[in-house]
Amino acid sequence: MTAYLVRRLLAFLLTLLLAALVIFVVLEVLPGDPAQMMLGTEARPDTLAALRAQMGLDRPAPERFLRWLGGLATGDMGTSLTYDVPVQELIGDRLAITLPLAVMALLTAVAVALPLGMLAAARQGRPADYAVMGFSQLGLAIPNFWFGIVLTLVFSVTLGWFASGGFPGWSAGVGAALKALLLPSLALALAEAAILARVVRSSILENWREDYVRTARAKGLSSAAVLRRHVLRNAAIPIVTILGLQFAFLVAGAIVVENVFYLPGLGRLLFQAVSQRDLIVVKDVVLLLTALVIAVNFLVDVLYALIDPRPKAGAA
Structure with missing residues (x-):
């Protein structure tokens, strides 16, 4: 019984990690600029650069993914750009x-x-x-x-x-x-x-x-x-x-x-x-x-x- 539950728990954690990776890749890694998507095509370059820095998009993708997971593990889900309150x-x-x-x-x-x-x-x-x-x-x-x-x-x-x-x-x-x-x-x-x-x-x-x-x-x-x-x-x-x-x-x-x-x-x-x-x-x-x-x-x-x-x- 214990071994069965441990296997199911490990499968749960692995599935959750893979789901997080897929979500991150789709929203931040696939071709396309997330900051450009949020601000629109008419946004000024300096505004885009500031938003990229605020969202951490100027860092490498693996670092951003690990920082996101670390924040989730500590209860820090970031700050909403629309409402300006913690997510x-x-x-x-x-x-x-x-x-x-x-x-x-x-x-x-x-x-x-x-x-x-x-x-x-x-x-x-x-x-x-x-x-x-x-x-x-x-x-x-x-x-x-x-x-x-x-x-x-x-x-x-x-x-x-x-x-x-x-x-x-x-x-x-x-x-x-x-x-x-x-x-x-x-x-x-x-x-x-x-x-x-x-x-x-x-x-x-x-x-x-x-x-x-x-x-x-x-x-x-x-x-x-x-x-x-x-x-x-x-x-x-x-x-x-x-x-x-x-x-x-x-x-x-x-x-x-x-x-x-x-x-x-x-x-x-x-x-x-x-x-x-x-x-x-x-x-x-x-x-x-x-x-x-x-x-x-x-x-x-x-x-x-x-x-x-x-x-x-x-x-x-």
Whole structure:
């Protein structure tokens, strides 16, 4: 078990290092002047030279890469050229919105998908099963930004129950902040719930046909007991995988929904940084989102080892 976790941790660190190298090469080493890109073609030579010196572009690329990694390791992510504040402060403020939004969306998706998937598996080939599969198809077909606009039109413009956008801040109270995140989380959760419901149904049906289920039923256990004690544990392996991937997507892929609801989250920060050509912020935010995706995959591997004994046996 320990050897397995050490190997996964080393793979995580190596993948993160390679991701940082790719991001650095794309933004600072490939043909093209980052300073020229930020200031435009009409910038004066002395202004370009000053910006290159400020960004460290007058140093060799390997030195710049190592200095960037060193700064990240010590918590120094540089200073935004647009906002003139440390990037770590910008990211910290935006993560305080994006992470709760992703967690709310994931919890909503789980709360909807688990009972629907179990219902569809228990009623396979019956109207309830067809209804769940129809919901899944519809959820996958509807873009989350379009669903967000519909939610805004219904609950904000027509009914007036929610604000149409913006975020009051956590200082306004937890209730007000969560209320502002409710509609965006529903918009994000629709497609994830549709995918997860299908996975839950398929995983339960696959395990329900195994020999251990027939043995448990032959011993007199009820269907509910077999499902609770045996099937769900084995069915959890693909479900955990999907949940991990979904959370990573919700954090890294909330750019469009955050722009629809004018939420000052991490996705909107990245969108603004790209629009304003603030490459320092772009570089740090892209690496952070990449690190989150890799970290979630690492945690999924750890959960594999806890749920399924086979990885532990293979690592011994």
